[in-house]
Amino acid sequence: MKSIPYGRQHIDQDDIDAVVKTLTADFLTQGPKVKEFEDKFAQYVGAKYAVAVNNATSGLHLAVLALDLKEGERVITTPITFAASANCVRFAGGEVWFADIEVDSYILSLESTRKLIESKPKGFFKGIIPVDFAGLPVDLEAFRNLANQHGLWIIEDACHAPGGHFTDSKGQKQMCGNCNYADVGIFSFHPVKHIACGEGGMITTNSEKLYKKLASLRTHGITKENMSEDHGGWFYEMQELGFNYRLTDIQSALGITQLAKNAQGVIRRNQIATAYKKAFVGKIKFQDLPENSYNAHHLFIIEVENRKELYDYLRTHNIFTQIHYIPVHTLPYYKSIGYGDANLKYSEDYYSKCISLPMYPTLSDEEQTYVIEKVLKLVNGK
């Protein structure tokens, strides 16, 4: 058996052709492919605007700036996420506060978030960054209600979930990142995620004001619109301090062909998840999906008592699993700024047992059967 990773990109001939074609076109960057990718992505998730960026971490950074996070202001997120979901708050000089996760779905707990907010004076927090962890859509309608009670903004970190959706209380299907309940949505195009651009990210929003701010910050804060003076055709103004967080046309061309395959990829991911669940039900705990939602399945996570043993055993059989994630508040940087003894019991408990099994559209049935067999063999001793 060749080695089986936990996640892997899927590149076809049409992806290669699209990139090669862009290489001989007029624009390698700042050309038409970027806008085309943005428009198609916005349409796919059902958001009004999309801003392509060089990675999701940059997207998160711009999102907190566009939402006007100031030094010392406080934002709540989950410890069970990639560090960037929290780091973006630190980039702007803000304070990260962690609420705990749900025991069965592993996503940020609404109740834990509510308790944290209500334990502090009004105005203490500015925003919440829930994460559609492993591809499982957060119930953003519920988070929006909570956020509205306390005047908070919401950034949906949807890096795991393009194509995921939940059904709200009105029976409406809500695609991850459509921003009907969040202010901003964030996606990543790192190759382990659904859509591979090498590096890349997308910010979605329905607010024209946020859109304009994000687009300006992405490219140095430089504009040719609404200028205070105009000296001629060459003239531009730098109206605020921005960055170069642009995505290239080469990457956007790849993003466009990758996006076209995403719906199919998510269907395949769900088939793989169904096969895992069928094999593990009653034997091994796996991520539980709330009713009325469709998991985009970036990951398939199980919990086992002898996790390290399983991880090492699978490696010796060429199966390369991963752990998602080491709780962010326990990372040395966060410990060094005082988070060491945060009392996040469920997150720490979850971390001691979690392991992500191979999950990607080109995983074959035969490979999956092999993975299942090895997992059951170690966990059940059969």
Ligand SMILES: *Cc1c(COP(=O)(O)O)cnc(C)c1O
């Ligand atoms: C991958 C990931 C990011 C960062 O994405 P990059 O494109 O690598 O910057 C942020 N949040 C979550 C939840 C992620 O999984």
